[in-house]
Amino acid sequence: MTLELDGVMVTFSSGLPPRRHVVRALNNVSLHVGTGETLGLLGESGSGKTTAGRVALGLQRPASGAVRFEGRPFPKRRRQLAGRMQAVLQHPHWSLNPRMRVGQSVAEPAVILGGRADGVPDMLERVGLEAALATRYPHELSGGQQQRVSIARALITQPRFIVFDEAVSALDVSVQAQILNLIKDLQAEFGFSALFISHDLGVVRYVADRIAVMRGGEVVETADTETFYTAPTHEYSKKLLEAL
Numbered sequence: 001m002t003l004e005l006d007g008v009m010v011t012f013s014s015g016l017p018p019r020r021h022v023v024r025a026l027n028n029v030s031l032h033v034g035t036g037e038t039l040g041l042l043g044e045s046g047s048g049k050t051t052a053g054r055v056a057l058g059l060q061r062p063a064s065g066a067v068r069f070e071g072r073p074f075p076k077r078r079r080q081l082a083g084r085m086q087a088v089l090q091h092p093h094w095s096l097n098p099r100m101r102v103g104q105s106v107a108e109p110a111v112i113l114g115g116r117a118d119g120v121p122d123m124l125e126r127v128g129l130e131a132a133l134a135t136r137y138p139h140e141l142s143g144g145q146q147q148r149v150s151i152a153r154a155l156i157t158q159p160r161f162i163v164f165d166e167a168v169s170a171l172d173v174s175v176q177a178q179i180l181n182l183i184k185d186l187q188a189e190f191g192f193s194a195l196f197i198s199h200d201l202g203v204v205r206y207v208a209d210r211i212a213v214m215r216g217g218e219v220v221e222t223a224d225t226e227t228f229y230t231a232p233t234h235e236y237s238k239k240l241l242e243a244l
């Protein structure tokens with residue numbers, strides 16, 4: 001088992017006095033991601049998907065509940081996990097420094113960990129880019145190419161777990177399909193486990209082995225992908241699928 005959330009609660013206080021109120025972003029959320037598996041996390045905007053992803057990465061501490069990575073609670077210093085977990089976000093410019101050449105951006109996570117940059121040309125080719133692009137800047141690349149660079153940057157430390165948070169949502173449909181295929185190929189090659197967050201039912205169906213559906217901070221249904229799309233049990237899941 002790569003990652004487990006067990007009865008996780010997260011609350012935020014929001015707004016200014018006197019309208020200050022507590023938002024329960026996650027309410028008793030339990031999820032698991034098996035080794036080499038992709039769990040698709042579905043739900044509408046505000047349902048708590050990103051918060052669940054941040055908890056899974058150790059970036060958000062739950063108010064209560066347990067989180068285990070490879071069977072153990074997070075170490076006190078999250079740095080000890082550095083490189084073993086990575087994230088690919090919706091907009092490549094959230095992770096790529098516009099003033100850094102592509103090669104440097106890909107190398108950076110490995111270099112920070114005391115590693116070397118010599119794997120960069122190979123990694124660029126594995127994500128379907130010419131190694132010569134290493135000397136370019138992000139703005140010289142298309143959106144799809146930029147997202148390939150973000151994926152190379154995530155993979156350079158050979159993580160065991162990757163959170164993809166709306167990683168193809170900003171791309172054209174034809175480019176989406178290419179990036180989804182790339183993610184599947186890379187997963188077969190590198191064997192990482194993945195949490196694939198998306199509001200898009202079609203996209204999740206394509207990459208996920210299992211599905212979890214969130215609504216209002218709770219997981220309302222988990223099922224194998226095939227079962228979910230052919231015979232969902234929860235009323236809310238049925239409504240989502242009808243809308244599709």
Ligand SMILES: Nc1ncnc2c1ncn2[C@@H]1O[C@H](COP(=O)(O)OP(=O)(O)OP(=O)(O)O)[C@@H](O)[C@H]1O
Nearest residue numbers: 012013014023025044045046047048049050051052
């Ligand atoms: N840092 C924060 N401070 C206050 N409220 C927050 C914070 N982060 C999230 N929330 C609230 O928690 C709830 C869940 O948000 P979250 O971003 O996890 O949902 P989501 O499903 O990822 O939605 P989206 O797809 O729009 O990002 C929302 O009501 C949101 O407003």
